[in-house]
Amino acid sequence: MSRLDSFIRRLEAQRLCLDWAVSSLDAPGAVLELGLGNGRTYDHLRERIAGGRPIYAFDRHLAAHPACVPPAETLCLGELRETLPAFAAKRVPVALAHADLGSGDAAATAALAAWLGPMLARVVGDGGLVLSDQPLDAPQLRRVEPPAGVPADRYFVYRRG
């Protein structure tokens, strides 16, 4: 498979998972976008999430398209290992976390994912959903089938509790 095909399939899987998660949200709480990047998936969530749920966006630096820059009060800039524990300390209820943090550095990506699983298990409320471009591991996160059309191991879906 060409890299272009692989890229397109990853984005299709990402969109299917985001749309499925938005339509499956039954717990109250905020949404976390971990890896704001260009802001594409943030913009998608923002367009589809109803009911005034805040969307907190995290990245080490701001590189989003000008039309996709979150309001200052929901923008968390800095290293995730610092900003996410600081956010957790505020005990904001969270219903959905989307992690899109993968980079070309496979070792760093895997190390971050190993830290992130247990951290998200603390942050996301019972019944909440976690979507991730990387596999996560925490006893409280139960892996669930991704929506139809998402190939196995292309995107990872978990429900807490």
Ligand SMILES: C[S@@+](CC[C@H](N)C(=O)[O-])C[C@H]1O[C@@H](n2cnc3c(N)ncnc32)[C@H](O)[C@@H]1O
């Ligand atoms: C694949 S991009 C996100 C793309 C974005 N979701 C979009 O649709 O435009 C990954 C982002 O994660 C951020 N990131 C990766 N590791 C991070 C870390 N340890 N702390 C904070 N941000 C991190 C990078 O700076 C990068 O902007």
